[in-house]
Amino acid sequence: MATRSNQLHIAMFPWFATGHMTPFLHLSNELAKRDHKITFLLPHKAHFQLRHLNHHPSLITFHTITVPHVEGLPLGTETASDIPIFLNHLLAIAMDKTRDQVQQTLTIIKPDFVFYDNAYWMPEIAREIGIKTVCYNVVSASSLAIALVPARKVNDSITEEELRVPPEGYPSSKVVLSGNEAKALSFISLPFGEGNITFYDRIVMAMKGSDAIGIRTTRELEGNFCDYIASQYEKQVLLTGPVLSLDDSAFEEKLEPYWADWLDGFERASVVFCAFGSQINLEKAQFQEILLGFELSGLPFIVALKAPIGCETVEEALPQGFEERVKGRGKVSRGWVQQPLMLKHSSVGCFVNHCGFGSMWESLMSDKQIVLVPHLADQVLNTKLLVGELEVAVEVERGETDGWISKESLSKAIRLVMDEGSEVGVRVKINHAKWKENGGTSVLINAYIDKFLQNLQHFSN
Known part of the structure; x- marks a missing residue:
């Protein structure tokens, strides 16, 4: 535990998205558990949305930031959850316009460190105040290594064909991107903020300007990619582990009785649970096709997806007759669900997810079969x-030209991992169990936090 003489004061300023603020807060809890002080800068709405996750309010102080309006954003927009993903570049402008507020706050509180991710301007103001910076990344090291390293040399004219080729020195021979996958990656060369700054520019500058790079990962999972990033940026890379607070039983919630009672009615490891995070808005036709895929699988299921584009509610988007046909074995959530607690229930046997980094870690740390539908x-x-390097999951096949997920391809992927005696299902289950044994123990994960803190103490001296 920290003493008054070696207690650190750390400011946190994550990108205004739930998938970034939540892992920053998980890390804050782990640091506060070890008696370090945190000032967490976040928008007003996020304060109310995340306060139940603040397990140490005596050491973690929420400091609210006023997010200015930017033309093109709906009035009242403060986080990425408030808008469709194609407006995120305007939210980046709004975040950049909070710079003066952030600088004023940091000047007053003068912490030892400030952790940030998308705020590429943070190192400049931190140097003026005399604060050390850690660019803390809550995406995988493998993603950073292929897309966001100086070797990528992104420019305005980069093509999707060029993006299919890994950058110089990329430490994997298994990553081959299809045309649709390269298209998904091409956003890194698009504007993300005012002026001509691209997403690539923003993140590369954020990491280049930092005193150290932090990544929410482990060497057991991504050591080769971490070493590559360190060599690319010529900086120390500090790893925190997954930081999921899975062993923080003193603050653990209970699964809502509605879901717990329903799940209790099924056999062990028989239910399929599906969630695609807070930012994925599907087209209505694709939304319906996915639901029909769960129906086709014949297995019990819970689906937690946002209402599709153009629909106010999930109810109005359901396929005709769907609820009646799956009555008793299928549920579609009308709102937010307790994903980590769903994955702890013994009746859940498979997790179908979008493979956002938080869901990826929750998949790995669970004992569930994993089916992936990345967007x-x-x-x-x-x-x-997960599919190519670790071989612990299967990916749903998409249409080669349109990227369509058919009900047949989704059902096939689910049955591949869930059918008793399936060769694929047995293989990924064995690989998953081996990975957990070697890289997912609570002892190892706590050791990562302790080592991370030792490195911070060294930097602060």
Whole structure:
């Protein structure tokens, strides 16, 4: 535990998206558990959405930031959850316009470190104040290594064909991107903020300007990619482990009785649970096709997806007669569900997800079979890691030209891992269990946090 003489004060300023703020807060809890002080800068809405996850309010202080309006964003927009993903570049402008507020706050509180990710301007203001910086990445090291390293040399004219080729020195021979996958990656060369700054520019500058790079991963999972990033940026790369607070039983919630009671009615490892995160808005036709895929599988299921584009509610988007046909074995959530607790229930046997980095870690740390349906660039690359490198999951096949997920391809992937005696299902289950034994123990994960703190103490001296 920290003493008053070696207690660190750390400011956190993550990108205004749930998938970034939540892991920053998980890390804050782990640091506060070890008696370090945190000032967490976040928008007003996020304060109310995340306060139940603040397990140490005596050491973790939420400091709210006013997010200015930017033309083109709906009034009141503060986080990525408020908008469709194609407006995120405007939210980046809004975040950049909070720079003066952030600088004023940091000048007053003067922490030892500030952790950030998308705020590429943070190192400049931190140097003026005399604060050390850690660019803390909550996406996989493999994603950073293929898309966001100086060797990529992205420019305005980069083509999808060029993006299919890994950058110089990329430490994997198993990553081959299809045309659709390269298209998902091409956003890195698009504007993401004011002026001509691209997403690639933003993240590369954020990492180049930092005193150290932090990544939410382990050497057991991505050691070769971490070494590559360190060599590319010529900086120390500090690893925190997955930081899921899975062993923080003193603060563990209970699964809502509605879901717990329903799941209790099924045999062990028989239910398929599906969730695609907070930012994926499917087209209505694709939404319906996915639901029909779960129906076709014949297995009990819970699906937690956002209402599709053009629909106000999930109810109005359901296929005709769907609820009646799956009555008793299938549920579609009307809102947010407790994903980590769903994955702990013994009746859940398979997790169908988008392979966002948080869901990826929750998949790995669970004992569930894993089926992946990636949508965005980092999700595509995370999927390559789990399916190609680790061989612990299967990916749903998409149409080669249109990227369509058919009900048949989804049902086939689910049955591949869930059918008793399936060769594929047995193989990924064995590989998953081996990985957990070697890289997913609570002792190892706690050791990562302790080592991370030792490195910070060294930097602060």
